[in-house]
Amino acid sequence: MIGPADLEARAYAAAQLAACGIVLTEAERAAIEVTDFGLSRLRETGLQLLVYVNTDRYCAKELVLYPGQTCPEHRHPPFDGTPGKEETFRCRRGLVHLHIGGKEIVLGPGEQCTIPPDTLHGFRAGPEGAVVSEFSSTSRDDLDVFTDPAVRRVDTLS
Amino acid sequence: MIGPADLEARAYAAAQLAACGIVLTEAERAAIEVTDFGLSRLRETGLQLLVYVNTDRYCAKELVLYPGQTCPEHRHPPFDGTPGKEETFRCRRGLVHLHIGGKEIVLGPGEQCTIPPDTLHGFRAGPEGAVVSEFSSTSRDDLDVFTDPAVRRVDTLS
Numbered sequence: 001m002i003g004p005a006d007l008e009a010r011a012y013a014a015a016q017l018a019a020c021g022i023v024l025t026e027a028e029r030a031a032i033e034v035t036d037f038g039l040s041r042l043r044e045t046g047l048q049l050l051v052y053v054n055t056d057r058y059c060a061k062e063l064v065l066y067p068g069q070t071c072p073e074h075r076h077p078p079f080d081g082t083p084g085k086e087e088t089f090r091c092r093r094g095l096v097h098l099h100i101g102g103k104e105i106v107l108g109p110g111e112q113c114t115i116p117p118d119t120l121h122g123f124r125a126g127p128e129g130a131v132v133s134e135f136s137s138t139s140r141d142d143l144d145v146f147t148d149p150a151v152r153r154v155d156t157l158s
Numbered sequence: 159m160i161g162p163a164d165l166e167a168r169a170y171a172a173a174q175l176a177a178c179g180i181v182l183t184e185a186e187r188a189a190i191e192v193t194d195f196g197l198s199r200l201r202e203t204g205l206q207l208l209v210y211v212n213t214d215r216y217c218a219k220e221l222v223l224y225p226g227q228t229c230p231e232h233r234h235p236p237f238d239g240t241p242g243k244e245e246t247f248r249c250r251r252g253l254v255h256l257h258i259g260g261k262e263i264v265l266g267p268g269e270q271c272t273i274p275p276d277t278l279h280g281f282r283a284g285p286e287g288a289v290v291s292e293f294s295s296t297s298r299d300d301l302d303v304f305t306d307p308a309v310r311r312v313d314t315l316s
Contacts, residue, residue, distance in 0.1 A: 021179025023250065023267035053246045053272060053293055058216040060246070060293035088211045088218070092181065109181035114211060135211055135218035135293060 005042055006156045009034040013048035013064035020092045020131050022062065024050070032064075037072055038152040045151075047071045051139070059139040063089075063132040065096070065125035073099065073122035073147040079140055084117035087136035095126030107132075120147065163200055164314045167192040171206035171222035178250045178289050180220065182208070190222075195230055196310035203309075205229045209297070217297040221247075221290040223254070223283035231257065231280035231305040237298055242275035245294035253284030265290075278305065 010032045017024060032050050036042040048064040065071070076085035089098060090112035098105045098113055100121040105113055115121050117137075141153050168190045175182060190208050194200040206222040223229070234243035247256060248270035256263045256271055258279040263271055273279050275295075299311050 019179075021177075021250075025268045028268065052248060052270065055244060055246075055272065057244055057295040058246075058293055060218065060248075060291075086213060086215055088213075088216075090210060090218075092179075110183045110186065112210065114213065133218075135216060137215040 006034045009048050016064045016131050017062055034156050035154055036156050038154045045070050045072055054139050056138055059136045061134045063134055065130045067125060067127050067129045070124040071122055072151045073120055074144045075118050075120045077118055077143055077145055079143055085137050085139055086117045087134055088112055088114040090133040092131040092133055094128045094130035096130045096132050097124045164192045167206050174222045174289050175220055192314050193312055194314050196312045203228050203230060212297050214296055217294045219292045221292055223288045225283060225285050225287045228282040229280055230309045231278055232302045233276050233278045235276055235301055235303055237301055243295050243297055244275045245292055246270055246272045248291040250289040250291055252286045252288035254281050254288045254290050256281045
């Protein structure tokens with residue numbers, strides 16, 4: 001069920017990407033995904049994302065977060081004989097607080113960090129929100145394992 | 159041997175990326191690669207590029223071209239038991255004329271195309287130059303096979 005908050009989140013993400021100088025097609029703007037991770041507190045715990053490409057070898061996405069919005073702790077487990085998704089976060093706008101292995105790493109624009117497969121991590125945007133490019137091996141969001149059992153990767157706009 | 163044209167090409171690439179809203183660190187600006195493919199006609203045949211990340215699973219780069227500059231026809235052959243590099247070009251700025259399989263595909267900002275492994279392709283920027291994001295499997299530029307035997311992937315700035 002698509003609510004006004006979800007459509008607003010999609011519009012917010014499109015505007016943030018445009019503010020980064022990122023040009024999207026009409027079809028891409030309409031394909032921006034929004035998830036509240038099943039918790040119904042989108043502005044606090046949620047994520048907006050656009051997948052550019054996801055082949056059986058690599059994936060590229062843009063992630064957009066509201067100010068203070070959190071993507072909860074999770075890991076990308078092994079699948080199909082691979083060690084699981086390895087991913088590089090590159091901050092484009094705002095600040096992103098990345099929690100990994102008990103440490104916090106703060107990424108500003110132009111800074112990046114690679115997260116090994118099957119490693120617990122979560123992230124939160126700073127007070128101005130954040131835009132983060134994600135480069136990775138093949139993405140299988142449906143396999144993500146969240147630390148909080150209440151969290152599920154549900155797409156609130158599909 | 160680094161000449162003034164090579165440093166100018168690096169500065170041009172940094173300026174084009176900045177014009178796209180792409181923020182680079184100081185170290186990244188200094189790490190922009192320039193190649194004239196061994197032909198000593200950089201403005202006609204050449205490429206400027208910045209590698210964000212290149213792991214044993216995936217790679218992400220920005221490619222920058224002068225107006226009308228061409229990256230000559232080549233293919234990415236199989237290696238290490240893989241089918242060779244598969245890559246997605248996403249145009250960020252300007253126009254890129256991609257030649258693949260006897261066809262020309264013109265990509266404008268927000269448009270993208272995926273090139274299968276081991277497939278001959280080349281590309282040329284339109285009259286305003288071009289900025290292209292490349293998402294791919296692992297990159298091994300040293301293995302590239304060029305159609306013109308005079309062409310070599312030499313880094314003119316290192």
